[in-house]
Amino acid sequence: MNLTPKSLRTGLGTSAPADLGTAGVLHGGTRPPPSGVPILTVRGVSKRYDADPDSPLVLDHVDMTVDRREIVALLGRSGSGKSTLLRIIAGLLSSTSGQVAVAGKPVSGPANDVAMVFQSFALFPWLTVLENVQVGLEARNVPAAEMRKRALAAIDLIGLDGFENAYPRELSGGMRQRVGFARALVLDPGILLLDEPFSALDVLTAETVRTDFLDLWGDGRLAIGAVLLVTHNIEEAVQMCDRILVMSSNPGRVAAEIEVTLPHPRVRTDPAFRQLVDHIYGLMTRRPKVAPGAADTMAAGLSLQLPHVSTNVLAGLMELVDGAPHNGVADLPVISSALQMSTDDLLKVAETLQMLGFAEVVEGDIRLAPAARQFAQAELDVRKRLFADHLLQRIPLAGHIRRVLQERPNHRAPRPRFETELEDHMSEAVADETLKAMISWARYAEIFAYDGDTEQFHLDAEEDA
Template sequence: MVLDALRRLRTPRTPAAGLPPVADGEVLLETVGLTKSYAGADGELPVLSGIDLRIRAGEVVALLGKSGSGKSTLLRCLAGLVPASSGSVTYRGAPLTGANPGTAMVFQTFALLPWLTVQQNVELGLEAKGVGAAERAASARQAIDLIGLDGFESAYPKELSGGMRQRVGFARALVVEPDVLMMDEPFSALDVLTAENLRGELMELWESGQFPTRAIVVVTHNIEEAVLMADRIVVLGSRPYGMIREVFDVDLARPRDRTHPGFEALIDQVYRAMTGRQKEARAQGRATAVDKRTVANTPLPTASVDGFSGLAEMVLHRGGRCDLADLADDLGLEVDDILPQVDALDLLGFAAVSDDDLVLTETGTTYAQADVQQSKTVFARAALQVPLVKLIATSVRTRSEGPVRAGFFRDLLAHHYTSEQIDRQLETATDWGRYAELYSYDADPQEYRADEGEEHEEPPGRAGA
């Protein structure tokens, strides 16, 4: 029973019991040729393509990738919350036709019902399964005690901190004893210390050998988090749609030691897989030359001009070349935190990634050394080679009747991106174009207008990479 399992979890661990759930090789979840598309303005918008994946008993699997790689969509397909467009998703060999009965989900945003108490929120899953009132109340109390919130049974979510709310989310998922616990960036909304504590407690429970679930699948964009938690890391790429780029087996003893050479080496390997543009482009059979770029295959990273300019200056002060992991450490950040800025510098031709180093190009060095007005000129020339920025700039300059409404660009982008992605693309393009004085934007009527500044020449070629 659920209550008995949770009571056992509360029992102190002995060395002999310090084993994870038995990895008996049983395949709990499997996808074969999984694709997922959403409706676009003129057809289907692909998000996932050709995903072959197995989740076996006794393992923690991390789905790792940048924003837009489809990792959360893949998790929802495994949970049966989103139907596949083609291919198959099976649970214990049976095709999914709806919500997966063997999984429970922990969300990034906690997803608690604010009008219910902690006790009532935890009972929800058991109530949906038809468990009687007395039994589910007892099980919920045990789960609340297990995750360290005893005394808060009658509290409402608004009375709890972020970490406490996520504990309620874990208790609600674990109390139904799912075969597979699924977590969608469960620690990303928490402060660093709270996330570290909660992640550590979760892994201690997993290693206890009495965890009420047989496998864990966690979505993350954080490389170190994936290496800390997972037995297997599945890296997803996102150009132009989500596909498995590489899989890493994590052969490191638990609990993981961040200072172990193998730990650091694996982080470097996974990082290279996440930033391996040439390898991914070859895998998809696409050319990588600048003149082949389109709005569809060249999304803008979510990086502000101030952000990537600051990064370029830091690299310049380190001699024009620096190890990204070392730079992130110096800044007190994770490598993942500066990847959007790295992508922006690469896209603009200001820098290139060589092994683990970020290297300024000749143009990037000029940009980083220039004063404000000079840097604007260099940036404008480079930005005009970015398809979306060029599209907006060209459209407003060739339109004699006046401004161009943002809806025009939204319609074009809808052929290739989801509505959320379109918002991010236009926000970044607006920021870049305004700074470069290529065009202006009026937020009230949502209109782009030509800037009356000087014309900008084509940028020089990429050099010094």
């Protein structure tokens, strides 16, 4: 069976809705500008991890709008609450406080004017392509004849004409995601929510599906009012969107808003495209710096969240950037592409090196500090000494745990002793990741040890003696 979809240039057979107007062609023209009329309004939305009013916030007072004819990205790291916000907008989750309105109507449950495409395809394996696409219409009690007509038109639009009776197992990943798009588009939603819809696809397939979607949007053949895209892929956001909202993490807030005015089609190698990507990399890695000596500040030690990145990965990135052709300075997007490493994963490593004082991230470039270059070229003993020095100087929690152990007669302390302190400042999950990172780094640096069987922190044998 030939599973290559035919050209996406086949129309729906129905005219675009009146509020979309006459769209320009994406290639050789410009798509219609946002109308300035919000279809989505989010005001003061906050969300806690649980019902406890003292529990940490996932989202903290988020305000945003999406206009008709606009594609907006929610761009952020893991922990920024972007997927949580998307589910609140869809009516699948309730917020702790704040309001969401779609087309002027408050959202208090699953909204008819909203459709969603998920990262994991979320198809019913026992249903055919046609039956999967009809699911939403069936839930709305659309008559059978109209339901079939609309579903077939959507299948044709996204390039799967001829595969109506195929089952998901017979389709490639890209084709299954096209079915997910068809199932959402057939509902003619006022706003289409995309939850990292391309991240489960390989690079080439993702680029094809992404470009085909932009073609249809630019040609005005999608009967939807606006698009809200959740992603952690910076280049994807710049390629697709009119505006980008950069979310901070733990809790999620809108930290920056960027209007993307680059003409379509957008070329990734264009200097203006690269400059904007680098600028956003810089925004996403910006964080408060911990000054040397801050280990004496208890509040700083208990509020600094640590990403669990292994010392092998940290050492590997320092070695890569130190070597030719980078010689201590490298472009993060280039490294991400070369290593086939996700933006989220690479930013976590770069951010950790910056936190430890081994590097600086400026406008998408990572610049190694002299100590990092010395580390990259040193033997193991020297590496451990350098790492220990930076850990105690730059990470307050390291000095705090070490002091507690030194002050106790038996030089031991149970894990809950530090977990309880951390959970006053962060969620249980973040506190757990912070301690895992601390344990891993401290073992490598040999500043203290941890016994997983007894869940006890202790000084090493030589210091104990």
